[in-house]
Each structure stands twice: as structure tokens, then as C-alpha cells.
Amino acid sequence: MSVYTPAEVVEETGFSLDTLRYYEKIGLLEPVGRNAAGQRRFSEDDVGWLGTIRCLRDTGMPIAEMLRFAELVREGDHTIADRIKLLEEHDGRVREQIARLTERQGYIRNKISYYRTVV
Amino acid sequence: MSVYTPAEVVEETGFSLDTLRYYEKIGLLEPVGRNAAGQRRFSEDDVGWLGTIRCLRDTGMPIAEMLRFAELVREGDHTIADRIKLLEEHDGRVREQIARLTERQGYIRNKISYYRTVV
DNA sequence: ATCGCACCTGGAGCGCACTCCAGGTCAATC
């Protein structure tokens, strides 16, 4: 079972070291293991979880909601229905987000086309 | 040439009154016309411009860049090539945004599917 | 042994985009 240094995790997840510490501090990450010198050594699971976090963050989930999700995960398998619910609601918002973005994109492209006719 | 009261513009654009005043203060909106009592009366053009702003904001353009765009618009027709450039760069970012969102959406949906197999 | 470097901590600070507030004006309505 391999472990990762902070620098490796920064590299793999794209989160800054400060952000990793911040996530641990607020409880989005469970207390990370340490080596003898007190330095963090992230587990495979930590890195996997950070991948999930990355994905939720990138789709605009606020930290407060990620915390709720993290709690559900910690509580064990009997919360899986709740997790599905949470993720489905989020998926709905992502869909809306994409739809809105696509619509606005159309407007921007029209604008560009219009400018092209003017030049 | 009809004009709009603040309340009407709030209704039509979805920006709050405070936001409208803020946009005027920072120069994103040119100084809005006033009635005898000093109250704002927005022109058709103001409302149209706010539509553009809405669209750029919703697609994640930072205010600083919208200000640059507003400046170009004010400078007149000889800046149209620059405006096209700015909007095209923005369009590129919007495309990336949609692509990333779509990819992450796939991940989320996988996660949901996985949870469904577990329950 | 001394240096550089990756890492540690608690806590302060920051950038963005608003949002709220206190105190005031004016016009129309009861």
C-alpha cells in the first residue's frame, strides 16, 4: 500500500499544498497520515477522494455541500441512497449549467458574426 | 424612446438594484440618465447592454475583462476587430468550460451508477 | 557541521463580486 508525499499529491490532483491543508483543516479530508517527522503521507484512498473532490469542485459544488457528502461517506453504506440523491441533484444543476452556458455561447457567437459583417 | 425605472430593469435583467448601481459606479455602465428628482431612468440601450453583460457574466467573464470590452465599445467602430478577438478568446474559454463540465458530468453519472449497483 | 529543501503550524490577509446600511429626498395617496 503505497503512500504519496504532499508534492506528489499536488502534482496529481492539481490542488495547491495550501488547499490540501485547508481541506484537511475543515474536515473535507480526514486527518491525513503522518510519517515519523510529522509530515503528511497521503494514502491511495486520500488521492481517490481528492479526485472526487476535484470533480465536484469543478462542477461548481460549494464546499459546504461537499462537506455534507463527505459526512455521508463517513457514515457508511446505509447512506448510499442519500448520496445518490445528493449527486443526482448536483447532476441536475450541472445539466442546467451546461444548457445555460451553451445558450449564452450562441449569443456570443451571434455577436461575433454580427461584428464580422460590420468590419 | 421609452425609458425604464430601476425596478423594471431589475425585473428584466435579473440584476439587483445594488448590482446595477455598482456596475454604474465602476464604469461598466455609462452614467445612467436621471429624471428631475435624480432617479435613474434607463434607456433601451442601457437595457440592451445589460443583456450583453448578463451573457458575459453568466459565462464567467471577470468584471475586469468586461470593463475592457466596455471601453472598446465606447471607443467606437475602429475597435471592432479587437472586440471580435476578445469575444473569440472568451468563446474558447466557454468551449473549454463546457467540455470540462461534460467530462466531469460523466464521472458523476458513473458514480451514481456505481452507487445504484451497491444498494 | 552546515546548507538547502520540503515540510510543519496557527493565524492573518486577499480578491472578487457583490450586498447591506444609515440617513435622506421626493411624489403620490389617505
Add this chain to the structure above:
DNA sequence: GATTGACCTGGAGTGCGCTCCAGGTGCGAT
């Protein structure tokens, strides 16, 4: 003529999500 309600101003405050800082530890390389 008192009240109500939409609006005004300048400036302070807020929430989010980090990001930075000072001061310190421990380890491997020169």
C-alpha cells in the same frame, strides 16, 4: 399634513475559497 414607498448617496461589510506569512523542524547532500 402625515404616511408610504421607491428611490438616492457614500461607504462599510460579507461570503467564499483560498493564499500567504513568520517562524520552526528534520533530513539528505556537500
